[in-house]
Amino acid sequence: MDLKSARPMLNILQTRIGIVFSIFVPAVFLLIWMTGYNHATDRIDQLRVGLVGSEAAGAEDRIANVMASMPFQVIPQAELDAAMDDMNEGKMDMVIALPAGLAEQAQSGSGARLTYYVNDRSSEVVKAVMEGMAAQLTTALNGVIVPEAKPLPIQGEVVKTNPVSNFATSMLPMILGFIPYIASMTANIQFNISSLRLKREYSKWDIFLSRQLILAGIAIVVPLLMSAATKLFLVVEASFWQLWGFEMLVFAASLTVTQFAFAYFGNAAPLFNVLLIPVQLMTAGNIISTSMLSPFYRDLGSFLPVPNAVDGAMRLVYGGGTIFGSAIGLAMITVAALGLTILRIALSERGKAALPLKAAA
Known part of the structure; x- marks a missing residue:
């Protein structure tokens, strides 16, 4: 096999450009993605969650303490429809709806249900984080409102909006x-x-x-x-x-x-x-x-x-x-x-x- 054409080929501008691209493309992807995604999962505190119905749920201080302990930004919302609109516009990553009389229902043993709304068109990372946080939040609210109750009277339901099938x-x-x-x-x-x-x-x-x-x-x-x-x-x-x-x-x-x-x-x-x-x-x-x-x-x-x-x-x-x-x-x-x-x-x-x-x- 004769490789005498290698030197003339390297002298052609397009060959040199091809070599530059072969180095430049992976290098730039590596540099930008590694710096941009670096410690991304540690920035959960940048995610925004709308909270609807906290004033009518009862046990406001205990609920506020639980929300303050969660690793995301909690933004009180007056109406569910407005909160859902904000989530559709990308201003919220999840919406939590607390039912009226949540504390009373839980303490009486009649049961209470929290509804967590997650936009299905959000990134997979955000959806996974929000669904995990929903489970933790439900457990935490049970712990402060009805600490001795078994089974847990407060249950959570995750509802995905704009579903992708x-x-x-x-x-x-x-x-x-x-x-x-x-x-x-x-x-x-x-x-x-x-x-x-x-x-x-x-x-x-x-x-x-x-x-x-x-x-x-x-x-x-x-x-x-x-x-x-x-x-x-x-x-x-x-x-x-x-x-x-x-x-x-x-x-x-x-x-x-x-x-x-x-x-x-x-x-x-x-x-x-x-x-x-x-x-x-x-x-x-x-x-x-x-x-x-x-x-x-x-x-x-x-x-x-x-x-x-x-x-x-x-x-x-x-x-x-x-x-x-x-x-x-x-x-x-x-x-x-x-x-x-x-x-x-x-x-x-x-x-x-x-x-x-x-x-x-």
Whole structure:
């Protein structure tokens, strides 16, 4: 076997880029995820629990002491409906409903039931933590209200809202929220090569406007196909028009952000776009609640396409809450990325083509 071609191959730019990617990708995933998820399970105190009915339950001081001993933030709520709305909007991780006369029912032996509401579209880590905390809380309340009673008169029931029964459906928010970014990233790599090949023959603004026209077509047609396939094969809460409209915003944000990288970083843009992948996956909130991440990463997802896209997609697929905040976030990302790209092009010189025009054939 002759390996004489190894040295010439290493002299080719694309080979060197491939070697850089083989080192960069695992290194960046390891660095970002290990720093972001580091001691995440120790940050249970960042989780928020709504408490409804504490004033009518009786034994208020003892209940307050038990709640204060729990490793999460307890937020009193006046009405169950308002608390449930807050949980659907992501402001609460669990809602606890105490029945009126809880202490009296427990002491009389007639029994009492606590209801714990957990959003099934929350991350698996948060659901597991909240269900474990529900069992501990029920035991603790029995211990302070009816310490000698056997069997335990106060029982707990965990109710999951927005239930997910189909595994394919459970994967859909990530498909609708994350895959557009990957598609946009790979598409813009090829569009950047095409732009370089046309640079000798056309002005930078002709090339830019033509590219935007193509990107706009992608942002309309591809979401149309994805939304149609989603409605054809799976049952989701949102209508076809809602899916299509939201996915157009997802593609618009993803396309403009990945395009922005080429405007500012040139040939290093793929590295920048890949760098954003682990950050966006981590801050999307479907693996673990963003409130449990390292402080640096908690709010970072608000400025990136995928976390906004996944959040909105979860609401469209499972129902509960509104997509207004996510949609506004995607629109602002699109405007900002496009505006910065235009600014960069306006300040750049025409330059010479890096690739010959005839290579496009």
